[in-house]
Amino acid sequence: MQAQCTVCLILLLFVVELVIGRSDLETLLEVKKGFKEDPSGKVLISWDSKSLAADGCPRNWYGVTCSEGHVTSIVLNGVGLIGMLDFPAISSLKMLRNLSVSDNQLRGNVTVEVGFIESLENLDLSHNMFSGSIPLELTDLKNLVSLNLSMNDMEGDIPFGVGSLEQLRYLDLHSNAFLGNVTALLAQLGGVLFVDISGNKLFGSLDLEARKGYSSFVSKVKYFNISHNNMSGELFPHGGMASFGSLEVFDASYNMFAGNLPSFNFAASLQILRLGNNKLSGSPPQGLLQQSSMILSELDVSHNELEGSLGNINAENLKLLNLSSNKLSGPLPGSVGRCEVLDLSNNMFSGNVSRIQSWGNNIEVIILSSNLLVGSLPNETSQFLRLSSLKISNNSLDGLLPASLCTYPELKVIDLSINLLNGFLLPCLFNSTRLSYIHLSSNTFKGTIPIEAMTLQNPALITLDLSKNALSGHLSLDLIRFRNLESLDLSNNNFEGDIPTNLSDTLKYINVSCNNFSGPVPQNLLRFPNSAFHPGNSLLVFPHEEVKLNGTSYLSSARRGPRLKFAVIAAVVAGLVGTSSIVALLMYMVICKTHQVDGGMENCAKGSTLSAGPTSDLSVRGLPAQTRKIEAVSSSISPTRIQYPSKSPKPLKVSSPDKIAGSLHLFDCASKFNADDLSCAPAQAMGTSCHGTLYKAVLESGHALAVKWLKEGILKNSKDFAREVKKLGNIRHPNIVSFIGYYWGPKDHERLILSNYVDSPCLALYLHHKNPRTQNA
Incomplete structure (x- = not known):
């Protein structure tokens, strides 16, 4: 009887195990329903209910690991899954220790049920499209060692209870939109070794000595990244950097830190230090560039406000040094130690560029662009054996290209643009076989x-x-x-x-x-x-365009018939319109003469130079007394926005060249101005017609342009417009002022035709035979 009871008990335990196994199976099948697409074909195909092990656990299911009949790990990284992750279903996997679904296209909120998986040790949801906030229940995962929610669309505050995760050693929340005070968060991370909270909307300072509770964090953390946030204040104003006894990587770049740059002399374990794109001032951290700096391999303090000179660099392990975009001056350093990448661009270094010849054979990248360097490049052939990139643009280098450039076996990039180099x-x-970029x-x-x-x-x-x-x-x-x-x-x-x-x-x-x-x-x-x-x-x-032979225009045979007929008709119509306009103008001037001959000529003489600005006399004669700026900006170009009479034309400042949305096309290389120059030019309205308004625009160089601002709705598309304007621009005649270019903006009313302004007497002077051609003398 006792033996029979034993057998029954064994069978009962087997049935219980089988039921539990089926429960995990059903859970995974429920999770599978949330995956709408599987481009790799690895998950939806292999997750088959018929593929089971003897203990009822899934067998050969992609990314699924079982132990003793229970699912313990789900790893589906980088398979391109599209859909949702069913957290309520997953929460029933009571033995799950590892859930990793990074680098997919999963979306939805991280629901409260994630906090029910008490056995979970590693949670990685990174590089997906999860949204919403971190549920407070997640802080109930007392066994959690690693949490990675990076590169999602999550937002909101980081739960205060994260400090209760005593086993947490790895925290990665970068590239989301989390809010909150960093100072309060760091006080909770007593035992965390890796902290990456970069790329969020966090704020606060790093005054870690101002209150208690930071000693455990600063003494244990090895990787600390708070870059790309809204941090401000001084960096460790009370010398807190000295307490980071284990810190190996510190990245505080792209914030708003200000004040003097700390010395970092006591950060003995520091290997990588990135502080670029802040407002730090003071001198370069010379202590980190000396031989006493034992293990520092990367230093980036670019885009700050450092001043002073840079001495020799003797650090044995420093491989990358970026001090670009500061206010450093003086000569180049005489030595760079074993540095492989050196960027000193956008500073005020001066002196002879030949100092680089003593920089040794370890250097691979030299960037010295936008400084005040002079002299000729060294012609040494026994150095720079590893040099792959040489950029010394925008200086005042002169002389010939040294033949040694061809002896550097690894050279791939040369940028010596904007200098005074000459020769062949x-x-x-x-x-x-290696050189890829030549500038x-x-x-x-x-x-x-x-x-x-x-x-x-x-x-x-x-x-x-x-x-x-x-x-x-x-x-x-x-x-x-x-x-x-x-x-x-x-x-x-x-x-x-x-x-x-x-x-x-x-x-x-x-x-x-x-x-x-x-x-x-x-x-x-x-x-x-x-x-x-x-x-x-x-x-x-x-x-398919006109070909000019001996000054005569010919059309291709494919276009000659209909185009020639249309051109003849257009020419006749234009001639009639032009003749009518001249007759009307002559009649108008005759009427003017009978009323005010002397006063009219006096006003013409005054208005011909247009140097005194608009006057009321010009308005009487039909020329509007208006001044305005010709704005080549899509959001502001409008022939209706006219500044009415003022004492002198005042240009409206353009805040950034990036706002110039249209394109300026010039027909002659002798014209040396761009859309920005045109947008800043004060302009004076000279007259209007059925086609638009004519302005006189004076560039900063003093060169005057006649700018025809065309009315909206009279133009063809950009291609046809460009072709017709270029044809007219090719016309050369002693009595015609040729077009020199045009501006085509993204709006219908942003169309300008440009020509050189000719300062000559008005038509009335010629009609009345009062000293024509010499009125301006």
């Missing part, structure tokens, strides 16, 4: 592009910018061998001849304007806008 380009630059614009290089006959199967060049030099000659046909070329800028030179056909189809940008190219534009380049070829290159031929 080096042929070896274009035969390199030599805005110098005074001459000669041709020395591309020799290449035997290379795969030249590495991706970007070539030789604009704004004095280069000339024909382009080598070997230019087509750069099959990886994505950006080509040869504008503002003196190149001539044909543009090579079959340039790389990988091209994403090309600019050959302001040269003397001729012949047909290659078919594969017609996808680029007209600004890639004009202004300049007057002899370039575009398919």
Whole structure:
């Protein structure tokens, strides 16, 4: 009898285990219903109710791990799941210790049921689209060691009860929209070793000595990232940095910290320090750049307000130093230790650039752009064996390109633009198997592009910018061998001849304007806008457009018939309209003469120079006494917004060039102004017609333009408008002022036609024969 009871008890326990196993199975099948799409096919296919182990637990289900008949781990990272995660269902998995579904497209709120999984040790929901706030119930997970909710759309306060998670060692909440005071949060994180709360809306200071409760946190934390928040105040104003005995990585960049930069002399374990994009002042942290700094490998204090000079760098382990965009001055350091990446750009360093020749063979990236450096590049061939990027643009370097540039075996990027370099380009630059980016614009290089006959199967060049030099000659046909070329800028030179056909189809940008190219534009380049070829290159031929021979315009045979007929009709109509306008104007002037000949001519003489601004006399004669600024800004261009009479024209300031929404097209390379210059030019209304209003605009350089602001609704689309304006711009006649360009904005009323302003006497002077042509003398 006792034996029978034992057998029954064993069978009962087996049935209980089987029921529990089925319960976990049913839970997973319920979770599966929330997954709407599975691009990888790994989850929805493998999660099959028929695939079970002997103990009733899922077998060979992707990402599912069982132990003793219970689901203990679900790991579905990076499979691209789309849908919802059923937290109420998952909460019934009472033995689940690991739930990780990062890098998917799961959405919805993290519901309160997540706090019911008491066995959970690792929760990773990162890189999804979860929203809402962190439920307070999550703080009931007493066994939780790692919590990662980063890169979601969550918001709200971080629950105060997070301090009760005594086992928590890893906290990653970065890239959300969490709110709250950092100072209050850190007081709860006594045993956490990794804290990343960057990329949120947190505020507060780092005055960790102002109250009690921080000693455990500052003594244990190894990784601390609070970057990209709204932090302010001084950094550790009471010397709190010295208490971080274990800190290895500290990132407080992209905040609003101010005050003097701490010395960090006592952070013995610090390996990475990032404080860029704040308002820190004082001197460079020289103590971190000396040999006594034992293990620091990365230092970034860029985009601050540091001042003073920079001494020699002797730190043995420092690999990356970024002090760019400060106010540092003086000569370049004589040594950089074992630094591999050095960025000192956008400062006020001065002196001779040749000091870099003592920087050794460990350096890989040199960035010294936008300083006050002078002199010639060193021609040493036994150094820079690891140099991959050399950027010294926007300085005052002079002399020739040193031949040593071709001896650096790892060199991939050269940027020496905006300097005073001269001479000829080096042929070896274009035969390199490694050089990918060449930026030599805005110098005074001459000669041709020395591309020799290449035997290379795969030249590495991706970007070539030789604009704004004095280069000339024909382009080598070997230019087509750069099959990886994505950006080509040869504008503002003196190149001539044909543009090579079959340039790389990988091209994403090309600019050959302001040269003397001729012949047909290659078919594969017609996808680029007209600004890639004009202004300049007057002899370039575009398919399906007019071709000029001996000063006479001819149309292609495909367009000649109907277009020619339309052109004749348009010319006749325009002639009749023009004749009628002249007759009407003559009659008007005759009437004016009978009433006020002397007064009229006096006013014309005064108004012809337009230097005194608008007057009431101009208004009497039909010219509106108005002044305004020609604004090339989409939100503000409007011919109806006119400032009425003032003592002098006052330009309306444009707050940022980024607001210029339209595009300015100039037909002549001799015109040296842009949309920003035009938008800042004070303007005076000169007259109106059925087509719009004519203004005189004076650029900052003093050059005067006649700007025709066209009325809304009379224009074609941008392509037709551009074609017609260019045709008119090509007209040359001693009695006609030619167009020099046009502005096309995103709004219907943002259309301007530009020409040079001609300061000549008005028509009345000629009609009355009172000293014509000499009125301004």
